[in-house]
Amino acid sequence: MRDKVGTAVMVARPQLSRGAKEAPIQTVSKNSVRFGGFLPLHSARGRAGPSGPTSAILMNKDPLPGFTTRAVHKGRGFAGNTGAVMPPVYLTSTFENGNADGFDYTRSGNPNFRLLQESVAALEGAALATCFASGVSAITAVLSTLKSGDLVLAEENVYGCTYRLLDQVLSKFGVRASYLDLSRAENWNQILQQRPALVWLESPTNPLLKILDIAGLSAVAVEVGAPVVVDNTFASPFLQRPLALGATLSLASTTKYINGHSDCLGGIVATNDPAWQEKMLFAQKALGLQPSPFDAWLTTRGQRTLALRMERHCANALALARWLETRRGVRQVRYPFLPSHPEYELARRQMTGGSGLFTAELDCSADAALVFCRKLKLFTLAESLGGVESLICHPPTMTHASVPAAVRRKVGIGDGLLRFSVGIEDVADLQADIDAALTEVLA
Ligand code: PLP
Numbered sequence: 001m002r003d004k005v006g007t008a009v010m011v012a013r014p015q016l017s018r019g020a021k022e023a024p025i026q027t028v029s030k031n032s033v034r035f036g037g038f039l040p041l042h043s044a045r046g047r048a049g050p051s052g053p054t055s056a057i058l059m060n061k062d063p064l065p066g067f068t069t070r071a072v073h074k075g076r077g078f079a080g081n082t083g084a085v086m087p088p089v090y091l092t093s094t095f096e097n098g099n100a101d102g103f104d105y106t107r108s109g110n111p112n113f114r115l116l117q118e119s120v121a122a123l124e125g126a127a128l129a130t131c132f133a134s135g136v137s138a139i140t141a142v143l144s145t146l147k148s149g150d151l152v153l154a155e156e157n158v159y160g161c162t163y164r165l166l167d168q169v170l171s172k173f174g175v176r177a178s179y180l181d182l183s184r185a186e187n188w189n190q191i192l193q194q195r196p197a198l199v200w201l202e203s204p205t206n207p208l209l210k211i212l213d214i215a216g217l218s219a220v221a222v223e224v225g226a227p228v229v230v231d232n233t234f235a236s237p238f239l240q241r242p243l244a245l246g247a248t249l250s251l252a253s254t255t256k257y258i259n260g261h262s263d264c265l266g267g268i269v270a271t272n273d274p275a276w277q278e279k280m281l282f283a284q285k286a287l288g289l290q291p292s293p294f295d296a297w298l299t300t301r302g303q304r305t306l307a308l309r310m311e312r313h314c315a316n317a318l319a320l321a322r323w324l325e326t327r328r329g330v331r332q333v334r335y336p337f338l339p340s341h342p343e344y345e346l347a348r349r350q351m352t353g354g355s356g357l358f359t360a361e362l363d364c365s366a367d368a369a370l371v372f373c374r375k376l377k378l379f380t381l382a383e384s385l386g387g388v389e390s391l392i393c394h395p396p397t398m399t400h401a402s403v404p405a406a407v408r409r410k411v412g413i414g415d416g417l418l419r420f421s422v423g424i425e426d427v428a429d430l431q432a433d434i435d436a437a438l439t440e441v442l443a
Contacts, residue, residue, distance in 0.1 A: 146175045
């Protein structure tokens with residue numbers, strides 16, 4: 001299929017039905033090829049090179065065209081008569097009534113939104129997607145579909161602002177929330193008992209990097225007709241496709257890996273369900289949650305290099321996490337693709353790489369942990385993650401400061417916990433930077 005400028009138009013890849021079998025991980029030999037698949041075997045085609053059990057990236061079994069081809073070519077169907085290779089920014093608040101594409105006002109749609117939505121949908125393996133001004137706007141859009149009395153059953157280690165929205169905003173409108181450790185299968189029967197209106201997952205979680213079994217939880221939720229939302233921000237669609245695992249909605253803060261350059265905010269909700277897409281478009285318009293056309297343009301540009309960036313993020317993070325595990329003064333390192341991670345096997349089944357984030361608990365006080373952060377030269381102490389530059393964050397005083405201390409302690413966010421967002425710099429430089437700061441602080 002070809003679009004207006006003759007660019008190949010990529011069709012969404014086939015979806016697994018809820019609970020359908022995933023391609024298994026296969027260990028072939030000592031220097032084995034391990035396949036982290038998202039697709040049933042009959043529709044999968046091996047793509048990138050082999051990757052061993054200790055490698056940062058597992059082979060992805062996308063059908064043709066490949067992930068990066070989709071990232072580069074999707075969202076180029078515009079202005080066919082101009083010959084422009086890349087899209088313009090449609091800086092317009094309104095549109096002439098009766099135009100062929102049906103645009104009316106940028107709060108409810110803009111060509112730059114359409115380009116972004118098409119390209120991210122293709123990466124998520126989704127039929128549909130709606131873009132928003134931020135990840136929190138996307139979360140707001142999904143939660144706005146609830147009514148008084150509805151219950152959200154959420155993973156207990158959700159992103160701090162998701163918790164704050166539920167606890168301090170939605171609660172005022174009678175929406176209830178209950179939190180459970182959904183990494184423990186013995187808690188899953190609560191989904192059947194509590195019959196929530198929505199099951200809210202995040203995997204890997206922020207900041208503990210817990211891995212939740214999306215396929216398993218979705219299979220339980222479907223029994224009571226509960227839609228499953230997965231916040232896929234930390235993995236990005238390059239490493240994990242929640243819809244293929246049975247989720248109803250895959251949500252991401254595009255501010256992070258999808259845009260990848262820390263220069264704008266954005267959010268996206270991808271789905272295969274037209275009724276949900278209607279609800280998301282309604283929320284975008286009715287609540288004024290739309291991004292600016294320029295931010296949508298930046299994000300469309302950023303996502304074209306998602307695969308290349310993610311490969312480097314994963315390789316750097318795995319190398320640093322593995323080294324830090326052996327470094328004196330470091331109590332615990334969590335990284336989904338380290339064998340020491342409690343859900344290591346699940347991570348390798350569900351994701352094709354461990355992503356660019358790891359946490360480390362330093363053997364020191366909260367104050368000393370902050371001193372360590374400030375001594376680093378290549379990691380900036382800042383909220384956010386997923387950009388090309390390395391960042392470090394102290395969740396108890398930053399991203400999760402809005403979570404009550406008792407809840408933080410309960411879910412395992414200790415005072416010395418640090419979250420590293422590893423960029424795409426040369427890994428030897430990053431290691432030397434961490435090593436020097438640790439030596440000073442722990443001396
Ligand atoms: N979801 C997760 C997992 C996040 O980490 C964040 C932000 O850090 C968000 C959602 C919110 O995204 P935004 O900052 O774009 O509103």
